[in-house]
Amino acid sequence: MPLPVGTYQINANTAVGQLIVSSSGTGFTGTAFGRPFVGFFDETSQTFSFLLTDAATSPPNLESYTGTLFSAVSTAPDANGNTIQTTTNTLTGLFENFPNSISGPSTTGLFTWLATMSSSVKIKEHKEKEASKDQKDLKDHKEQHPDKVPHPEVLPPQVNSLPAGDVNATISQLIQRLSAVEQQLAIGQSFIAQEERPEVGLHAIEEPRPGFPQ
Numbered sequence: 001m002p003l004p005v006g007t008y009q010i011n012a013n014t015a016v017g018q019l020i021v022s023s024s025g026t027g028f029t030g031t032a033f034g035r036p037f038v039g040f041f042d043e044t045s046q047t048f049s050f051l052l053t054d055a056a057t058s059p060p061n062l063e064s065y066t067g068t069l070f071s072a073v074s075t076a077p078d079a080n081g082n083t084i085q086t087t088t089n090t091l092t093g094l095f096e097n098f099p100n101s102i103s104g105p106s107t108t109g110l111f112t113w114l115a116t117m118s119s120s121v122k123i124k125e126h127k128e129k130e131a132s133k134d135q136k137d138l139k140d141h142k143e144q145h146p147d148k149v150p151h152p153e154v155l156p157p158q159v160n161s162l163p164a165g166d167v168n169a170t171i172s173q174l175i176q177r178l179s180a181v182e183q184q185l186a187i188g189q190s191f192i193a194q195e196e197r198p199e200v201g202l203h204a205i206e207e208p209r210p211g212f213p214q
């Protein structure tokens with residue numbers, strides 16, 4: 001990836017300030033400590049170098065920076081339960097000071113430096129998680145068939161109101177009646193007694209018919 005543009009917080013040999021990358025590509029520009037620089041960036045190795053100039057002197061003081069880009073991404077919840085993703089870009093390496101003359105700055109040589117820039121975005125709302133849970137609960141409720149819901153066995157009201165002894169007696173009577181019905185079915189016994197049967201068709205037999213002897 002190219003060098004991320006933006007404002008970095010820089011510490012160069014205890015000097016603290018801002019490093020601003022204003023344009024990025026193979027060549028990039030910006031300012032550090034309020035002074036302009038131009039540089040080159042290698043996307044393959046993620047290494048770079050830039051030259052910082054101090055136009056307040058003539059000839060200007062020069063500082064040569066080299067370094068490497070490191071990027072890290074982390075996620076964490078905020079105080080409201082939202083998921084926040086934070087990207088931290090770090091530039092770090094060495095710089096060398098070139099004074100404009102022998103009588104210039106006495107600090108020469110190689111020094112370490114570090115610059116960081118962080119940005120955070122909200123990648124998930126807390127309410128989305130709760131809405132998803134509510135939808136799942138609703139779906140589970142709809143998918144549950146009524147036949148699968150256990151129901152307690154309920155006796156008829158008249159049975160429920162009877163004492164325990166009467167309930168047992170009623171159950172015994174029901175069992176006896178059921179046994180009697182089963183026996184009648186087994187032997188082909190009619191449910192209607194002979195004397196209770198209507199005389200269906202008897203008048204047709206007794207009525208005289210022409211041509212037949214009486």
